[in-house]
Amino acid sequence: VATGLDLALRAAVALVFLASSWPKLRRPRGFILTVLEYRVLPTSLAHLAGRTIPAAEFLVVLLLVSGVAVRPAAVLACLLLVGFMIGIAVNLARGRTIDCGCFGARKTRTIGWPVLLQDALLLGMAATIAILARSGTAAEGWLLFRPPRVDSAAGGVVLSRSSSCSVAWLSGLR
Amino acid sequence: LIVIIVLLIGLMRQVAALPREAARGTTSAAGIVPSIDDEGPAIGTLLPAVSGALANGEGVFLFPSPPMEKELLIAILSPHCETYQSVIEPLSAVHESRESGTSVVALVQGAPASAANFVSAFAIRFPVIADPGLDLTRGAFAVSRNPFGLLYGRDGRLVRKGVLSNGADSVRALLGDASADPSARFQMYPEVRDDLREPVQV
Numbered sequence: 478v479a480t481g482l483d484l485a486l487r488a489a490v491a492l493v494f495l496a497s498s499w500p501k502l503r504r505p506r507g508f509i510l511t512v513l514e515y516r517v518l519p520t521s522l523a524h525l526a527g528r529t530i531p532a533a534e535f536l537v538v539l540l541l542v543s544g545v546a547v548r549p550a551a552v553l554a555c556l557l558l559v560g561f562m563i564g565i566a567v568n569l570a571r572g573r574t575i576d577c578g579c580f581g582a583r584k585t586r587t588i589g590w591p592v593l594l595q596d597a598l599l600l601g602m603a604a605t606i607a608i609l610a611r612s613g614t615a616a617e618g619w620l621l622f623r624p625p626r627v628d629s630a631a632g633g634v635v636l637s638r639s640s641s642c643s644v645a646w647l648s649g650l651r
Numbered sequence: 652l653i654v655i656i657v658l659l660i661g662l663m664r665q666v667a668a669l670p671r672e673a674a675r676g677t678t679s680a681a682g683i684v685p686s687i688d689d690e691g692p693a694i695g696t697l698l699p700a701v702s703g704a705l706a707n708g709e710g711v712f713l714f715p716s717p718p719m720e721k722e723l724l725i726a727i728l729s730p731h732c733e734t735y736q737s738v739i740e741p742l743s744a745v746h747e748s749r750e751s752g753t754s755v756v757a758l759v760q761g762a763p764a765s766a767a768n769f770v771s772a773f774a775i776r777f778p779v780i781a782d783p784g785l786d787l788t789r790g791a792f793a794v795s796r797n798p799f800g801l802l803y804g805r806d807g808r809l810v811r812k813g814v815l816s817n818g819a820d821s822v823r824a825l826l827g828d829a830s831a832d833p834s835a836r837f838q839m840y841p842e843v844r845d846d847l848r849e850p851v852q853v
Contacts, residue, residue, distance in 0.1 A: 504736060510772035514730075516764075520771055527772070576731065585731060 483547075483609040486602045490554060491541040493599060498534035500581025505531065511578030515564045533557060541606070551607035558600040565593050687840040691794045691801055691812045694841065698723065698807045699791045703780040706759075706766035711780055713756070715807030722753040723803040724825065726815065727794050729760045730769050735798040737818035739773050745822060746777035753802075753826065758782045758792070800825045813839035 501508040509527030512518065518526055533553060540550030561579075565588045568575060577588045586592065692699070700714035713723075726742055728735040746755035755777040759766045766781035782788050789795060798815040802825050815821040820835035824843050829836075836843040 504733060506773050507733060507736060510730060510768055513768035513772055514765065524771075581733075 483606060486606050486609075487541045487544075487547065490551075490599060490602050490606065491538045494534045494541075494554065495538045497580050498531045498538065500584075501531035502535060504581060507581065508578060511576065514575050514578075515568060517564050517567050530557065530560075548607050548610035551603045551610060554603040555600055555607065558596050558603060562593060562596045562600070565596070569593070687813055687838060690796055690840075691792055691799065692809050694809050694811070696809045698803045698809070701787050701791045703758075703782065703787055704763045706763055706770045706779040706781060708763055708767075711778065713780075715803075717805065717807040719803075719805045719807060722805060722810070724753050724755045724822075725792070725801040725803070726755060726757045727788050727792065727797050727799040727801075728757050728769075729797045730765065731760070732797055734816045736773070738798055738815045738822055739775060741819040741822040743776040745826070751826065756780060758787050760785060760788065802826065811839055811841065811843075 505528060508531060509524055512523045512527040512530070513520065515523075534557060537550050537554045537557070540546045541554075565577065568588055569590075574587050577586050577592050579586060579592065688694075698713065698715040700712070702710065702712045705711050724742070724745065726738065728738075742755045742757070745751045745753050757775070757777060757779045759769055759779050760782055761769070762783050763781040766779050769775065770779050780787065788797075792801060794801075796814060798821075800813055800815045800821070801809060802811045804810040811825055811827065813821070813825055815825065816838065817824075817832060817835035820832035821838065824831035824835040824839045827843055829843050831843065
């Protein structure tokens with residue numbers, strides 16, 4: 478059940494981050510403008526954030542989908558989401574109505590409690606992924622063809638479950 | 652059955668005509684919109700005298716004083732419309748080029764602080780006037796579509812106007828370059844014809 482939940486959460490978070498990062502990577506200056514319009518960072522830092530956030534979001538997608546580093550990806554997603562929520566909350570407190578820029582400039586959506594709630598939900602999902610991840614950097618999850626791993630306790634080669642024929646073949650050799 | 656076939660053929664013809672009409676500005680997928688010749692001041696109209704604030708907070712006053720040293724291209728941009736991004740670099744090139752003989756000024760929806768962010772994000776190299784209440788865009792220049800360009804000649808009168816949605820081709824078409832892409836030339840009023848002007852270096 479945990480693996481199924483883990484996979485479903487990873488798929489959902491990866492999909493949202495892909496939809497979020499792709500338009501920003503295609504139009505980087507538009508996203509820099511969005512970060513500047515939040516007015517929570519100095520100009521130079523806003524430029525830096527505008528350039529790095531889309532790349533970080535895309536990195537989260539790659540890591541979650543490949544399963545190479547699920548926990549670091551989930552932690553990075555959490556950090557990004559906390560940053561977004563701070564930016565939105567500060568502007569809500571200021572009473573400003575600006576475009577959230579969540580999915581690039583093409584999809585206009587004003588900041589508000591629904592956006593904050595959406596980010597909180599995503600934060601919860603990302604945190605759950607980080608908790609469920611079996612190890613920080615294990616190649617786990619969606620890899621279709623998993624490499625054989627050495628079982629040091631048994632002192633022999635044990636292939637993953639998806640290669641049961643090979644396991645039987647190795648057993649016959651013993 | 653025959654009636655249905657006739658109706659389907661008619662419908663297909665209408666759908667096929669839509670992109671062409673949209674390019675000419677007579678209609679759009681969203682419905683009927685004003686044609687390009689109805690948008691903005693009439694050709695030949697003198698540049699209206701307007702005042703505003705630049706992105707850096709300085710005051711600015713635009714007025715006709717013929718003969719002007721250069722032509723004036725007024726670009727009406729909205730940070731909320733992603734299409735403008737493809738014309739910023741060509742507009743900067745025109746403004747900085749001596750050969751073009753054209754100065755560029757942009758009107759941007761929003762307060763001077765937002766206009767300053769706009770200048771900073773896109774490294775804009777031409778003057779940007781903030782238009783918080785759209786008084787200049789919709790009032791003085793009577794433009795409701797963007798990105799939109801107005802080219803005023805050295806005599807201070809409007810030479811050409813049109814939608815700047817095709818990047819560098821739109822800028823070239825506005826400057827009267829007959830080699831610009833036809834879809835960009837069709838969005839200009841008057842349309843750019845080969846015999847009107849010499850190509851302009853952008």
